[in-house]
Amino acid sequence: MWLFLVFFLLSSCEKAKLEEKPRAEISTKELFKLRGCTYCHDTSRPLVGPAFLDVAMRYKENEKEDLVKSILEGSCGKWKGKWECMPPQRVGKEEARRMVEWILHLKTTKPPASSL
Numbered sequence: 001m002w003l004f005l006v007f008f009l010l011s012s013c014e015k016a017k018l019e020e021k022p023r024a025e026i027s028t029k030e031l032f033k034l035r036g037c038t039y040c041h042d043t044s045r046p047l048v049g050p051a052f053l054d055v056a057m058r059y060k061e062n063e064k065e066d067l068v069k070s071i072l073e074g075s076c077g078k079w080k081g082k083w084e085c086m087p088p089q090r091v092g093k094e095e096a097r098r099m100v101e102w103i104l105h106l107k108t109t110k111p112p113a114s115s116l
């Protein structure tokens with residue numbers, strides 16, 4: 001239990017630091033932390049939701065807008081009941097597009113992207 005608390009405190013410190021950064025300087029990777037995606041997602045490890053690498057393997061470039069919609073409006077049952085639902089995320093449309101772009105590029109990065 002206390003371990004969880006330490007982890008929580010550490011991650012909220014990190015988040016506070018990011019919140020002070022000017023927006024233009026925030027990388028997409030940092031954006032995933034700032035917007036809380038990393039509580040449920042990582043690049044190659046499935047957590048509460050599917051690993052972003054699995055998302056990248058499953059969707060094509062022309063399906064980007066579907067993923068943006070899933071992020072903005074939430075998503076249920078797309079992963080055959082393997083996961084719970086994702087609630088709608090409080091992010092802007094442009095931010096969601098930036099994130100989807102990053103996620104889809106994971107399948108082309110070599111060596112595989114490190115954890116978020």
Ligand code: HEC
Binds near residue numbers: 032050075078090099
């Ligand atoms: C509370 C946990 C949670 C959070 C926070 C969360 N997700 Fe998810 N995410 C999920 C789950 C669960 C699914 C699987 C949904 C399904 O089966 O349809 C998912 C699915 C997805 C998918 C695939 C959607 C699809 O149509 O197949 C993308 C992309 C995604 N998340 C991105 C994000 C981004 C970006 C953020 C941060 C803004 C985020 N998620 C925050 C739990 C979460």
